[in-house]
Amino acid sequence: MKARQDPSRAVGHLGLLGGAPHARRPGGYLETMDSATIRERFLSFFGERDHMRIPSSSLVPDDPTLLLTNAGMIQFKPYFSGEQRPPSRRAITVQKCFRTPDIDEVGKTTRHLTFFEMLGNFSFGDYYKADACPWGWELVTERWGVDPDRLWVTIFETDDEARAIWIDGVGVRPERIVPRSREHNFWDMGVAGPCGPSSEIFVDLGDAFGEPSKYGPGEDEARYVEIYNLVFMQNNCNAAIEPVAELPQKNIDTGAGLERTAFVLQNASSIYDTDLLLGMVHTAEDLTQRTYGRDARTDMSLRVLADHGRGTAFLIADGVLPSNKERGYVLRRVMRRAVRHARLLGRAEPVLPALVDSAITLMGDAYPELEGSRDLIVEVAAREEERFGAALKQGVTLLETGIADTQSSGAPSLPGEVAFRLHDTFGFPVELTTELAGEAGVPVDVAGFESLMAGQRARARAARTTEHAEPRRDLFEPLLEEHGATDFLGYEHLITHARIIGIFDGAEGVPAASEGDEVDIVLDRTAFYAEGGGQVGDRGVIQNTSGAAAVTDTRRFVPGLTAHDVTMRSGELKVGDEVEAIADPVWRLGSQRAHTATHILHWILQNRLGEHARQAGSLVEPGRLRFDFSHFDALGDAQVADVSAELQERVSIDDPVRAFETSLDFAKSIGAMAIFGEKYGDFVRVVEVGAYSKELCGGTHVPHTSSVGVVVVTGESSVGANLRRIEALVGHEGLHYLERRAATLERAAGLLKTSPDEVAERVERLLTTQKDMERRLAEVERAAAAAEAATLAHSAVELDGSRLVVARRDEGVDALRSLAQMLKGRLGSSVIVFGTASSGKANLVGAVSKDLTALGLSARDLLAPGAALLGGGAGGKPELAVSGGPSSDRLSDAMEAVERAARDALLAK
Ligand code: SER
Secondary structure, eight states: OOOOOOGGGOTTOGGGGSSOOSOOOOOOSSSOOOHHHHHHHHHHHHHTTTOEEOOOOOSSOSOTTOSSOOSTTGGGHHHHHTSSOOSOSEEEEEEEEEOOTTGGGTTTSSSOOSEEEEEEEEESSSOOHHHHHHHHHHIIIIISOOOGGGEEEEEETTOHHHHHIIIIIIOOOGGGEEEEOHHHHEEOOSSSEEEEEEEEEEEEOOGGGSOOOTTGGGTOTTTEEEEEEEEEEEEEEOTTOOEEEEEEEEEEEEEEEHHHHHHHHTTOSSGGGSTTTHHHHHHHHHHHTOOTTSOHHHHHHHHHHHHHHHHHHHHHHTTOOOOSSHHHHHHHHHHHHHHHHHHHTTOOSOOHHHHHHHHHHHHTTTOHHHHHTHHHHHHHHHHHHHHHHHHHHHHHHHHHHHHHHHHHHTOSSBOHHHHHHHHHHHOOOHHHHHHHHHHTTOOBOHHHHHHHHHHHHHHHHHHHOOSSOOOOHHHHHHHHHHHOSOEEOTTTOSEEEEEEEEEEOSSSBOSEEETTOEEEEEESEEOOOOSBTTBOOOOEEEEETTEEEEEEEEEEEETTEEEEEEEEEEEEEETTOEEEEEEOHHHHHHHHHHHHHHHHHHHHHHHHHOTTOOEEEEEEETTEEEEEEEOSSOOHHHHHHHHHHHHHHHHHSOOBEEEEEEEHHHHHHTTOBOOTTOOOOSEEEEEEETTTEEEEOOSOOOSBGGGGOOEEEEEEEEEETTEEEEEEEETHHHHHHHHHHHHHHHHHHHHHTSOGGGHHHHHHHHHHHHHHHHHHHHHHHHHHHHHHHHHHHHTOEEETTEEEEEEEOOSOHHHHHHHHHHHHHHHSSEEEEEEEEETTEEEEEEEEOHHHHHTTOOHHHHHHHHHHHHTSOBOSOSSEEEEEESOGGGHHHHHHHHHHHHHHHHHHO
16 A cells, blocks of 8 residues: 655644644754655765665574664674674664564654664774764764754763763763763663663754753653764673673764654654654554544554554564564564554454555665565464454453453452453453553553463473473582583483482482482483483483493483483492493484484475574474474465475485584574574584584484485474474384375275276266265255155145144154255145154154244244153244154154144134
């Protein structure tokens, strides 16, 4: 859908629509500047200062610790630390960003967005504060033309250097410089990584946005808005987001939200009134038949639609699909919130497909990935809306009842169970419930909700866990402290000599284990692979001359420490014993085959379906693999067959499978796939299949793909919204599967007296013949029924101008019902009664013609005395009724009773 070109609604005029709650800002700039010019002036300003233009990176960051790209610097992380060399030490970008903390604010305010574009100039160990501050000032005042008198600057409270540069180097008046604390003027990514003190340039929007303040942005961020943020990237933050170290070099990371800048430079009354968002607002108006700028509540919903529609299109284009986890959940929340606001505005038909379509049209030139995925984006939007739309209404009813109950009972909050039910049955993200209840002034017991969710997860886990009792984690920690991590030798060896450093019987450490005991043994070194990355743990034996244990599984209850689940077969093993630990080679090779096949499958799916087809979970065990991935649709038989064929083809090529250790950053730079949510250290292991698949993986693999042997995809199914599962059999299991299939085919061929090659054709012929016969049989049955009806019509008794048929026919109720109808048609004014009995149950079927029902006769009433005798009740309509009961031995009496009732009724009419 194209945005309307309505000149009366051009930028800057919207606040004049009348009755608007928007404050209209007085002018103050020489010109208003469209967003293309803002972008262009920024790029040329820094281009002239030798900055290299780098394209925006994906919204899905190449960083497993981060949900979504939330700033321009994300793609440059390794350049700030100096670990990797940038292509140029000065760079500029226009970066797609998505911020999640404020989703619920979006729409309510005139400034919040989820998706936005960020302009940024960067220095990687090149220029620093003394250049960055004056350049930022020059950009804002000269290229963008903001009156310097309107500007304020904030600095980190201890940053005297920045203060001096602003005053002496730039000429900012000291009273316009506001020192602020860590909370405001120290920038981090929200996760571990580079961070640093910041300094921002703010613009005073004028009196229409509030009273002036002596402290400017130090007190008020509505009248004073940030337009340009400079981060002096000089520290590294730990996981607790505390700056712990200095980076080896000093860097500059700046950011200016394009929409925010347009809001200021276009003299607009809100971010939504800029040329960047107005097109989307118009689409939302068109879809809902509402006008923006007349009513605050309507405006809020229109803004939600505008922003969320854009965000949805961009997230899907970068491979995110709606789900209940991680970034898929962010997308789902945004989509469902938009649908709800459309319904609030009275739009019952779908909105998301049209909204995303419009976003693609409006922004497709600058972001070709949108155009490239148009069909996919629209399709995903349509399906999600369909999925949620149906449940929304019922959910809202449930919620309204919950809110009313809460209010009338005086309870402090909406019970967690209501939020849980809304989530579980109606797909309401809890944030949506909170927002809706909040509108009615009712808080939600989110803690109660969370605990119900945790309970559900625990039940699901319990259903999955094996019988072997889990030892307590805290038992293992002292061992880890004393002996360090288990030395894993299993990439090269299957057999090791080792020492037993601990034995645990579930609840506690024990000195020894003897025949029959089921315990966990910890060794100082092992070749046993501990379950991880989807690959099952190894099996085998641990033994010495005094005892032997069968290892049934190998796991890590605490990171770094491998525990062997064993059953003692003979003798005794003690802590301190020297033992031989032998991993079962057949079991291990089976796992390796399946694991390598899984990597190849992952690559094929990404290659065929797109980047969104990412691994969501996997199980790799000897002979079998199960691979879950994000995708919005079933693959279909042909596609599954193609994937299976390519898998076998790639396996058959004798590609080497190599593994090497390297830094996380290097691994990412060569495109190694990381699994979201997995924790990786600075050093990682990369597994490479041929020259195509590269994954971060600690698992074990075959050395050459041909060792996988046979791999056959046996099924493709859904395991959740937008989550598909492929199952395959590998090695001998794959071969046996094919053999079984072949044998079944042979058997079928034998039965059909033909060769396997001819089976399909023969079956097709048989099916055609069968259809033909069914058709003929139906004809015969129809004719027989007609004949039957004729015979019965003959037996009809005439009573006062109407006819009565009472007959016993031991047929199914359905057949009798149609026979009665047919007979009624034939006889005209009539009453028809059939009785039938089979296996301890009897039924009566009664039919009465229309002229008689008009006189008050009713099949239901006529059957009633009979039904009572059969021990059942009567039901049905006056024209046609069926009743029945267990006393089949009384069927004749029942029929007589009905006949009497019918006669009386016909004679009395
Ligand atoms: N990283 C900083 C921000 O996002 C500056 O780009 O605001």
